[in-house]
Amino acid sequence: METTQPSDLRPTSSWRLWAQRLLEYLTYLFVLAVAVSVVSEWLLPAALLVGVGYMVTHLLAYGRLVPKTLADGGVLVLALMALLSLAISAFPELTRPQVNRLLVGMVLYYALVRWADHPQRLGLVYLGFVATGLLLALGALISVDWSNHKLFFLPADLTSRLPQLTSDSINPNVMAGYLALLLPLTAGPLLFAWSSLGRGLRTGLMLALIVMLTILLLTQSRAGIMAAAVALLVLLALRWRWCTLGLGLLAGAGLLSVGFGKHYVVLDFLGANVSLGGFATRQELWWRAWWMIQDFSFTGIGMGGFAQVTELLYPLFLSPTSQPHAHNLLLQVAVDLGVPGLVAYLATLGAVVLMAWRARQALTAEPYLRGFASGLLAAQVALLTHGIFDAVTWGMVRPAVMVWALWGAAAALWLVAEGGVRGGLALPENSSHHLEHLEGCKMLSEKSMN
Structure with a gap:
């Protein structure tokens, strides 16, 4: 009998994984650009440009420009x-x-x-x-x-x-x-x-x-x-x-x-x-x-x-x-x-x-x-x-x-308190721990086979 896989555990396509990894680096770059723009205002357009790139990458990674919050x-x-x-x-x-x-x-x-x-x-x-x-x-x-x-x-x-x-x-x-x-x-x-x-x-x-x-x-x-x-x-x-x-x-x-x-x-x-x-x-x-x-x-x-x-x-x-x-x-x-x-x-x-x-x-x-x-x-x-x-x-x-x-x-505190968020897709309670548990079991099984 076929079993359906939970939506948050479905495999992600390779290009989406690459977009998610790129988004992580863009986050740090964007925060750095914002910090520098506070010191030197002439870099503010550069920070905005990085921000636009961040949102486009978020769209490629998660199908939404931004995560969902109550303030949208x-x-x-x-x-x-x-x-x-x-x-x-x-x-x-x-x-x-x-x-x-x-x-x-x-x-x-x-x-x-x-x-x-x-x-x-x-x-x-x-x-x-x-x-x-x-x-x-x-x-x-x-x-x-x-x-x-x-x-x-x-x-x-x-x-x-x-x-x-x-x-x-x-x-x-x-x-x-x-x-x-x-x-x-x-x-x-x-x-x-x-x-x-x-x-x-x-x-x-x-x-x-x-x-x-x-x-x-x-x-x-x-x-x-x-x-x-x-x-x-x-x-x-x-x-x-x-x-x-x-x-x-x-x-x-x-x-x-x-x-x-x-x-x-x-x-x-x-x-x-x-x-x-x-x-x-x-x-x-x-x-x-x-x-x-x-x-x-x-x-x-x-x-x-x-x-x-x-x-x-x-x-x-x-x-x-x-x-x-x-x-x-x-x-x-x-x-x-x-x-x-x-x-x-x-x-x-x-x-x-x-x-x-x-x-x-x-x-x-x-x-x-x-x-x-x-x-x-x-x-x-x-x-x-x-x-x-x-x-x-x-x-x-x-x-x-x-x-x-x-x-x-x-907003981040609220989303974590409500069960977590990743890219605007609300995860069920303890789903991140479930994913970590699955990864741990996989590693243990590989070691036992070896």
Whole structure:
């Protein structure tokens, strides 16, 4: 009697096997190209070209351009709106780099989903994020432009002694925005898997956390520090329910400030930075962004054109200088890509949160990965909290692809927790172990015959 072979165990044609092997090498090449493009923006088109080659190879290897995730619909609409943004932009030379960066981030999202298909690789992805945060923090000592940087609770000459050795300086608020995303991610496994981590790994993670936190405080970014604080409180609440009281007290303090009419003082303090005088200036930018959304609701104005369109159609009166973005994440997405782009962005973010939450709930037997998933959830809180007052995590700066890397890690965690993935084809639970068992039996039988 004939027996049918399970779909995931059927032999694969030789050319598909060669495509799968090539895809593995292309993954490393693409990640390297993305990393180099963060340092040198002129290599961004090369990274996009490698990304296109990666997707074509994925199609040959698995019959799909990308693996399946819950965020696919939102990502597709975002990609289409980005291309439309480039087509309608009055400043294509400004729009093209941001569109390229957005598309590269999307390919990076799917590359991580396909590559990190088992716990060991997910652990490497986590360590990669920690190493990235540590490199950013240490690099800040020689790359951040500390000039005219007003310190509000540290000695005024503290950062003046730090050398700037790079020609392309980094704004302290940009550095703070990305450190705020990586801080809770680094802290996740420390809180959830302290006893199961080796002493050396615990020490390394603690040192990385201290370095990142120190640099974040040195940036004096109100939005960055607030985002990191809220995200860490959320992470503590995920670990110990009684810590939810801290979130409640924080929310209560906010309500009390509104009730006693002190909210404007708090917002003015949080909204001030070197280029913006205070909350009133930020409000002016938000109103300009709102008017742009009303006037260009379907297509947006085109990525990267905020400063030029503001000067031409919506002049500023309170801001001392021209502003490159709306200083609000969701407003900036809607300004760049229109209301459809904002809906797609929120849908993608919501799908990422759902995948991270489901992974966290399913990985109860893996405290290390559960802590990773919890850190990713807290990172999304940091993203939205920081996005109230800034938009540097969207597309106008080179490290913006990091957000897509975080989202890809969340999707990979969910797929592994649900049973694994390879090329968009969901594998049954323990199927990878079944394949390994079959290979082991084959090797044993060959040895016994010999």
